[in-house]
Amino acid sequence: MTVEKRLAELGIILPEAAAPAANYVPFVAAEGLLHISGQIPFDEDGRLIVGRLGETMDVEAGQQAARRCAIGIVAQLKAAVGDFGRVKRIVKLNVFVNSALDFTAQPEVANGASDLMVALFGEAGRHARSAVGVAVLPRGVAVEVDAIVDVR
Template sequence: MSSVEDRLAEIGLTVPEVAAPVAAYVPVVRDGNLVFTSGQLPLVDGKLQATGKVGAEVSAEDAAKLAQICALNAIAAVKSEIGDLDQVTRVVKVVGFVASDPSFSGQPVVINGASELLATAFGERGAHARSAVGVAALPMDAPVEVEITVSVQ
């Protein structure tokens, strides 16, 4: 087990199996020392954990927890490509999409759920650039979707 997985275990989390794609794409691609994940939904054992718009059917607090699940799924995708998560030298970029009620503007708070998990998992290597974007809708009516780019040895 990697030190990343040890840190996740300390907070009661384990890296799941990589989530199966819901359309025509692959979950992860490596190009040189960069690993790019596809957008990850808040799926647990293949089941979407919530649906709806943040600020309407889903609270910002619940959406942040969903973003954490997305980040954990992104970590799983990275692991499926590189095997040992200790090979990650840096989380380079996080992009988070939040299906938002038109009046909701707290997208950064929601995506903090993903950013904070990555910081816990990777320590100082988890500091990253980020975008948090409000959108009208996401696949399967998911409230949040997260993709990450990491640099590896």
């Protein structure tokens, strides 16, 4: 089954790949690896998903924010390679979680992004990962995710 079919089955419509908000590029290809810059979560209406896990958001809301970041990663991937058939493997996700001092469920929040990659890319979506709690993220968003992808 193709990634496009999986997206359709999941009811996901890819947004336009987000333009950089500062002095960087959305992705860089180097020696077969595509490095995708951090993506922040936008809801279906294009509004930022803001909040702090363990304070104003629970794990489930954080997982949804992480999933929306992963959708942004997939949109950037599509913009970079055009054809998802060129994706050999999702190599690594780095997931940054805007966390209250006593919040320790970053791995569970990160599963929102990881689960989507596996749902879309199957075994090729299984990846290495870091899930890190941080004091603040740009624009007050709940989660930010970047990726490294092996492409043909």
